[in-house]
Amino acid sequence: MKKVVGFLTIALVALTVASAQPMYEQRLANEPVQANIAVMAGPTGFSSVALSFDEGKINDSVVANLTVYPSPNEVIARLANGELDFACLPTNVAANMYNKGVKVKIAAVVGNGMxxxxxxxxxxxxxxxxxxxxxxxxxxxxxxxxxxxxxxxxxxxxxxxxxxxxxxxxxxxxxxxxxxxxxxxxxxxxxxxxxxxxxxxxxxxxxxxxxxxxxxxxGVDNYPMSVFVVTDKFVQAYPLATQSILDAYKASVAWVNANPAEAGQAIEKIGIMKAALATPAIPYCNLVYVSSQEAKPQVQAYFKSLYSFSPASIGGSMPSDDLYL
Known part of the structure; x- marks a missing residue:
């Protein structure tokens, strides 16, 4: 009898754990993915501002946590240690990080020369x-x-x-x-x-x-001055959330270019720059959204140009195709 009771107890515990696991996974699945995004205080961050609307809610499944930093140095460190998932950076900084072993990919060019x-x-x-x-x-x-x-x-x-x-x-x-x-x-x-x-x-x-x-x-129209990067870890863990963020960023660029006055106020509100400076400059800032695969020829031409006079400016070598999402 004791053996039967013991067996039933073990079976009951096993069934409880088995049933609890799917419930736990379902609860996690119902929670939105939190994407930590860094932008610079300056024109590099202008095009991202609409990601801060509605407290960063991109959709029911994704929330963008946008943080403004004064320079790339802190962003580089936080990307390297996994605190950040996305960032707007100068294009050559992205190449430097990649060549130093930081697992990031260029998702899009978001600013051309200005x-x-x-x-x-x-x-x-x-x-x-x-x-x-x-x-x-x-x-x-x-x-x-x-x-x-x-x-x-x-x-x-x-x-x-x-x-x-x-x-x-x-x-x-x-x-x-x-x-x-x-x-x-x-x-x-x-x-x-x-x-x-x-x-x-x-x-x-x-x-x-x-x-x-x-x-x-x-021999190309312009040079890619800033890019939007994503960590390999985030892309692999959340491919659908990654696409949602990229779609939202593309929409943000379009909104900023079409609404410089309102965008200037939003840019000031989140601490990127004063509206009085941002608003009149937006039409001349060459804010774009070009996917990494489409922009690859221009990015590679830019890296090649920089490498020709200063290999160290892009981390010592030409990045491979793995840099591009």
């Missing part, structure tokens, strides 16, 4: 007048720095000799303020600072469109 060389005093009228001049560049290793060196190399010129690249002021906003005040003559800046300085000081003119010059030397 750099210009500006002159505050009329001393230069076009890019040919830059020979022998000093141009303020925001920070060594930044995208403006890389593009300046690349274009000089392609033109057979030498940075520091034929054109001096001045890094004495690292912050784009400080360079913009000095340009407005006429304290510096020439600077390369991205949007929204280009729009800002030209609105504040009508004497300031664009003397070189970096996108146009890049197109001439690279």
């Amino acid at each position: 750099l210009s060389v500006l002159c505050s005093d009329g001393s230069v009228s076009d890019y040919t007048g830059l020979l022998g001049k000093s141009v303020n560049i925001p920070d060594v290793g930044s995208t403006p720095d890389q593009l300046a060196k690349l274009l000089l190399m392609k033109a057979g010129l030498e940075a520091g000799k034929d054109v001096v690249l001045d890094y004495s002021v690292a912050s784009p906003i400080q360079i913009a303020q000095m340009l407005i005040a006429g304290k510096i003559s020439l600077a390369m800046l991205p949007q929204p600072f280009v729009s800002m300085v030209m609105a504040k000081n009508p004497k300031i003119k664009i003397v070189a469109d970096i996108q146009e010059l890049y197109s001439k030397v690279a």
Whole structure:
């Protein structure tokens, strides 16, 4: 009798566990997937802002947790340790991470080039007048720095000799303020600072469109300045949620481009940038959504260009096709 009771007890426990497991899995399945997404404080993050609407609810199955960071460094660390699932990053930063073994994939290009060389005093009228001049560049290793060196190399010129690249002021906003005040003559800046300085000081003119010059030397229309990346881990665990996030991002880009005033307010609300700066710049920021497979030729051309003068700028080698989702 004791053996029978023992057997029945074990059987009952087994049945309870067996029935509880599907219930537990069903409960998990009913909970929305939480996607942790990082964007930069600046134009790199503009196109993502609609992901913050409705407290990040993409649909009944997916919630986007959008966080704004001041620079890529913290984002890189959090992607590497698994705290983040998606991020908007400068394109070469994505290549660097991949080459250093961080398991990420480019899901889409979300921003094309938006750099210009500006002159505050009329001393230069076009890019040919830059020979022998000093141009303020925001920070060594930044995208403006890389593009300046690349274009000089392609033109057979030498940075520091034929054109001096001045890094004495690292912050784009400080360079913009000095340009407005006429304290510096020439600077390369991205949007929204280009729009800002030209609105504040009508004497300031664009003397070189970096996108146009890049197109001439690279043979492609533009360069991919920023990308949306996703971790391999998230893609493998949640393929449907991944697609939902990408669809929502594509819709966000379209909404921002179509509604710059409302987008500017939303951009300020989540801490990316003040609306007064963002709104007038949005039409000139080249915000796009191009899937990684469609954008691959342009991305690879950009990496090849960067690699030709500075392999370290993309992590030492050309990334393989595995980088692209």
